[in-house]
Structure formats: structure tokens, C-alpha cells
Amino acid sequence: MNVENFGASERLVNAAYVRQGAQGRRAHELRLRALLEQGKCPEDGWDESTIELFLHELAIMDSNNFLGNCGVGEREGRVASGLVARRHYRLIHGIGRSGDISAVQPKAAGSSLLNKLTNSIVLDIIKLAGVRTVTNCFVVPMATGMSLTLCFLTLRHKRPKAKYIIWPRIDQKSCFKSMITAGFEPVVIENVLEGDELRTDVKAVEAKIQDLGAENVLCVHSTTSCFAPRVPDRLEELAVICSNYNIPHIVNNAYGVQSSKCMHLIQQGARVGRIDAFIQSLDKNFMVPVGGAIIAGFNDSFIQDISKMYPGRASASPSLDVLITLLSLGERGYRQLLKERKEMFSYLSSQLRKLAEVYNERLLNTPHNPISLAMSLENLDKHSDMAVTQLGSMLFTRQVSGARVVPLGSLQTVNDYTFKGFMSHTNNYPCAYLNAASAIGMKKQDVDLFLKRLDKCMKTFKKEKSNGKDVPEVDNCTKHTSAGEAED
Numbered sequence: 001m002n003v004e005n006f007g008a009s010e011r012l013v014n015a016a017y018v019r020q021g022a023q024g025r026r027a028h029e030l031r032l033r034a035l036l037e038q039g040k041c042p043e044d045g046w047d048e049s050t051i052e053l054f055l056h057e058l059a060i061m062d063s064n065n066f067l068g069n070c071g072v073g074e075r076e077g078r079v080a081s082g083l084v085a086r087r088h089y090r091l092i093h094g095i096g097r098s099g100d101i102s103a104v105q106p107k108a109a110g111s112s113l114l115n116k117l118t119n120s121i122v123l124d125i126i127k128l129a130g131v132r133t134v135t136n137c138f139v140v141p142m143a144t145g146m147s148l149t150l151c152f153l154t155l156r157h158k159r160p161k162a163k164y165i166i167w168p169r170i171d172q173k174s175c176f177k178s179m180i181t182a183g184f185e186p187v188v189i190e191n192v193l194e195g196d197e198l199r200t201d202v203k204a205v206e207a208k209i210q211d212l213g214a215e216n217v218l219c220v221h222s223t224t225s226c227f228a229p230r231v232p233d234r235l236e237e238l239a240v241i242c243s244n245y246n247i248p249h250i251v252n253n254a255y256g257v258q259s260s261k262c263m264h265l266i267q268q269g270a271r272v273g274r275i276d277a278f279i280q281s282l283d284k285n286f287m288v289p290v291g292g293a294i295i296a297g298f299n300d301s302f303i304q305d306i307s308k309m310y311p312g313r314a315s316a317s318p319s320l321d322v323l324i325t326l327l328s329l330g331e332r333g334y335r336q337l338l339k340e341r342k343e344m345f346s347y348l349s350s351q352l353r354k355l356a357e358v359y360n361e362r363l364l365n366t367p368h369n370p371i372s373l374a375m376s377l378e379n380l381d382k383h384s385d386m387a388v389t390q391l392g393s394m395l396f397t398r399q400v401s402g403a404r405v406v407p408l409g410s411l412q413t414v415n416d417y418t419f420k421g422f423m424s425h426t427n428n429y430p431c432a433y434l435n436a437a438s439a440i441g442m443k444k445q446d447v448d449l450f451l452k453r454l455d456k457c458m459k460t461f462k463k464e465k466s467n468g469k470d471v472p473e474v475d476n477c478t479k480h481t482s483a484g485e486a487e488d
Contacts (some may be wrong), residue, residue: 001025028053035327039120041128045330052089054327055320059090061110075313077108091320094313095141099311111316115139118319121326122294128331129338130263131278133270136303137296137320141315144254144281145174145181147293148221151250151277152182154302154309155218159248162218166208168200168233170223171425173414175252180415184218188417191230196364196374198230198425202237209245219248219276224262225255225284227404227435230425231368232256235265239273248276255284257294258341258440261370270298277306282322287441292318303363327461337440345438348447349373352436355451359458364433372436378431381408383461388432394457400450404435 001009006022024030028050035042035054039260046054059065064077071078077092079085085092093108095101095115102119104112119138126134141149152165165179168189179186189205191198200222209217220242222233235251242249251269256262257280275298280291297303326334358376365373380387392405404423408431412422420427436450 003110032057035117035278039117039119040124041326041334042330043332045333046327047403048328051324051327051420055089055091055114055324058110058114061108061113062091062093063107064092065090087321088317090255091316092318095316095319096307096310096312096314098312100308101140101314102304102307105313114316114323115319118323122322123296125326125331126257126263126294126296126302128335129257130260131267131270131296133267133298135296135297135298136300137299138307139282139319140293140295140307140310141291141318142293143283144252144293145178145288147279147295148175148178148250148252149182150309151295151306152184152218152278154306155248155250155276156182159215159218164212164214164217165219165221166205166217166340167221168205168223169419169425170230170240170252171227171412171419171423172226174255175221175223179221186221186417187212193426193430196229197366197368197383198429199368200234200238201239202234205238209241209247214245215249217245217247219250220249221252223252223254224265224278225253225259225371225421226369227425227437228366228369228372228374228427229364231366232262232265235269235275236272239269239275241273243274247274249274251275251278253278253280253282255371257285258338259370260338261368262343276302282318285440286322286325288318288321288325291315292322326413341438341442343442343469344442344444344447345371346371346437347444348438348442349452351447355455355458358455359462371439372435373437374433374435376431376433377405380458380461381432387461391434391457391461394460395453398453398457402437402439403450405432406435407432441485 006018009018031042031046031050032054062077063069064071079092089110091114093105093111095111097103097105102115123134123137123138126137140150163185164187166189167179167183167186169191176186187208189201189208192201205220220238221236222238224232224235226232239249251266253262253266262279266275266278277297280294282288283290295303295306329337349363349450352373352375356363360379361376364376366374377388377391380391388405388407395403395405406423408421408429410422412419421429
């Protein structure tokens with residue numbers, strides 16, 4: 001209520017009580033004012049009542065919620081189900097206009113304000129996470145793969161003769177298909193093995209640029225967050241090469257916001273060379289439903305060009321989800337989640353190493369990967385040709401999600417490209433292994449339960465081996481090499 005309404009209320013309720021209620025309302029409004037003036041994530045998280053009040057205030061600014069509104073167009077924010085309307089807080093118009101996903105909608109001032117605030121708060125969080133010099137970003141209602149495609153399509157207009165994208169290999173289908181979908185030819189650069197780690201072959205990247213001709217290369221498509229034993233690409237070296245040859249550089253930073261090391265690599269790459277855009281998933285970094293990503297960069301005009309490439313309006317759901325989440329957490333809450341993730345990584349690493357030693361396996365030495373770990377399955381692989389894939393099935397049926405069991409020599413064809421040793425990021429990795437990651441939101445009980453179930457599965461194989469029997473039957477389920485196979 002406004003001042004006049006509070007004044008009118010004093011005729012019905014004791015004035016002292018009304019003034020007390022007005023002061024309570026004022027406390028909420030001060031939070032809203034600070035957010036609108038600063039455009040930054042609040043230091044401390046908001047309570048749900050303040051967030052809901054804010055969303056309601058935004059919603060009544062949209063034309064579909066005007067009292068007496070008469071809509072005669074084909075897109076008037078009509079919703080048949082009240083349940084759907086409430087699910088979206090009656091913010092129905094979405095974001096953007098036909099020519100720009102970041103543009104303001106005349107019929108939806110509230111939704112437009114939500115969009116602008118979300119992008120501003122997310123930019124603040126990216127800076128907080130380590131990329132201090134980022135200049136612009138926007139939330140796009142597509143997951144990482146399609147967001148990469150949008151970046152490549154934007155570059156097409158700037159480099160019309162280019163047909164190749166140079167891509168240090170990472171065995172994840174969506175980032176590979178993002179290049180195919182955009183109509184370009186991926187040039188796969190195999191990784192080099194350094195100890196247990198798979199690292200960027202920088203010399204091969206530069207040699208391929210010289211071979212193809214810089215003018216024919218659309219961009220270098222590098223990666224930060226990845227499954228061990230692959231580690232983040234050598235972004236600084238790649239950024240320098242891109243700067244020297246005047247080639248754009250797009251970074252797949254899918255779940256890298258939660259890693260200070262990944263964000264530092266991006267910051268350093270931009271400092272010493274060239275990074276045009278980096279893309280990160282909303283669900284992986286902010287614990288919201290799948291369906292959104294953040295496209296960010298250091299050149300304001302290029303990021304605006306990407307936003308203008310998106311055709312039509314867009315769903316506001318990903319923006320709404322991440323806005324609610326960050327207002328709930330505040331800077332302090334998000335920093336705490338980042339801190340806890342690092343602690344869980346150390347804990348998972350130490351406990352997985354101990355378990356590996358029990359079964360004469362080892363935790364692979366991958367110090368450059370700050371999120372993912374890998375445990376060798378070398379001795380298990382000697383047990384039987386099917387033992388490694390059977391382990392994946394056993395974990396899957398025991399409700400262990402996200403872990404990946406990677407056998408030797410798997411072949412996978414993706415859009416007519418055949419990868420040998422698929423999921424291991426190289427043609428011939430020395431041993432089979434199991435992946436586990438410490439991602440944001442992981443708790444100690446998750447680590448303990450995973451290790452307990454993994455230990456139980458490994459004991460089964462050890463017992464069968466000591467009895468001279470074959471690999472055990474696996475709960476009458478389809479064989480899975482990955483407990484998180486559907487994510488690929």
C-alpha cells in the first residue's frame with residue numbers, strides 16, 4: 001500500500017498499529033530500492049515474503065495484469081490454467097522483442113525490468129566468481145550447447161568466408177553438435193598426455209590455423225570445465241594465438257562459474273590475449289532447473305550482437321529462476337556455496353584415494369582439474385572384459401547418478417564423426433577409470449553414500465575373483481557405462 005492507503009487505514013485500525021505495519025512494509029521497500037538503484041546481488045539473501053512481494057510488484061506492471069485490460073492481439077499474455085499462471089507469478093509475456101532478446105517490451109514493463117535486473121545481478125556474480133573485467137552478459141533460455149550455436153551463428157556474419165572451428169577434443173556430445181548445428185566443420189585437435197592428465201596440444205592448434213589459413217577459421221572453441229583426466233584447456237596460450245592470428249575465441253565454461261580456477265583462466269586469457277565470449281549453464285552453477293545459460297564477454301558490442309541474433313521473444317523462466325535463487329542466497333550465501341564446494345572436492349579426493357588403494361587402484365593425478373576426479377579401474381578391467389561396464393550398471397541401479405565409468409576403446413559416432421575411446425577424450429587412454437565430481441550443492445553425506453555404494457560394488461567383484469567366478473549378474477538391468485548417461 002502507498003502512503004494514502006496507509007492513512008486511510010487509520011480510520012479502521014489504531015493509527016499506532018498502522019504505522020507499525022507501514023514501517024514493516026518500508027523495510028521490504030528499502031531492499032527493493034537498493035536492488036533497483038545498484039543492480040547488484042544483495043549481500044545477504046532475502047526472505048521469501050520480500051521476493052514474492054517484489055515479483056508481484058513486477059507482474060502488475062505487465063499489461064496482461066492491468067485491471068480492465070482489453071487485449072486484441074495474438075499475443076496478449078492469456079493463460080488457460082491458473083496453476084500455470086501462478087507457477088510463473090503471472091509474468092507471462094516473456095523477455096525481449098522480435099529483434100533483440102535484451103530489448104524492452106512496451107506491453108511488459110515488469111518482465112522487462114526483471115530481465116534487466118537478472119542480467120545485471122548475474123554480471124555481478126560473474127565478477128564475484130573471478131572474471132573481474134567482464135563487461136556484459138545476458139541470460140538466454142537455452143542450455144549451453146544451443147547457446148554456443150548462437151555465438152557461432154553471430155560470428156558467421158563477421159567472418160563469412162570461414163568454415164572451420166578448431167576444437168581441442170572433449171568427449172561431450174552437445175558442445176560438438178553445437179558446431180555442426182551452426183553449419184561449421186569441427187577440426188578436432190587431439191589432446192596430449194602429460195602424466196595422467198590430458199592437456200591442450202597448443203602447437204597442434206597453431207599448426208592447424210597455419211594449415212587452414214586464419215581467414216578460413218571461424219574461431220577456436222575451447223573448454224574449461226570437463227571430466228578428468230582431461231583438464232581445462234590452456235586458455236592463456238590459446239588466447240594469445242587467437243590474438244596473434246586475429247581469430248575469435250569462444251570458451252565453453254559450462255560448469256566453470258563454481259570454480260575459481262576456471263574463472264581465473266578466463267580472466268587471464270582475456271588479459272593476455274583474446275576471448276570473445278564464454279558460456280555457462282544456469283542449472284550447473286546456480287542449482288536451478290535445466291534450460292538456461294549465460295553468455296558473457298569483454299566486448300560489449302559483440303555480446304549485444306549475440307543477443308540481437310536470437311530470433312523472437314524468449315521464455316522468462318530461466319531468468320526468473322536464477323533471479324529468485326540469487327536473491328534468496330545473496331552474495332554471502334553464494335560465496336558460502338563456493339567455499340563448501342571446494343571443501344567437498346578435497347574431502348571426495350582424499351576419501352576416493354583411500355578407497356582406490358583398498359582395491360589396488362589409484363586416484364589419477366589430475367591437479368589441473370578443480371571439479372572432476374578419476375579413479376583407475378585397471379585391475380578391475382583385468383578381471384573380465386565386461387567388468388568395467390558392469391560396475392557402471394551396478395552403480396546406476398543403486399541410484400548413484402553423475403558418476404561415469406569409462407571403459408577402454410569405446411567407439412561413438414556423432415553426426416558422422418567417429419570418436420575412438422569416446423568419453424576418455426583421447427584415442428588411447430592408458431586405463432579404464434571412474435569419474436566423480438564435486439559440484440556446487442554437494443554435501444558430505446552425498447560423498448559418504450557414494451563411497452559406501454562404490455565400496456559395496458567393488459567388494460562384489462573382489463569376492464567373485466577370489467572364488468574364481470565370472471563377473472556377477474547385474475540386477476536384470478540394461479548395461480550402463482555411466483550412472484549419469486542421460487546427461488550426455
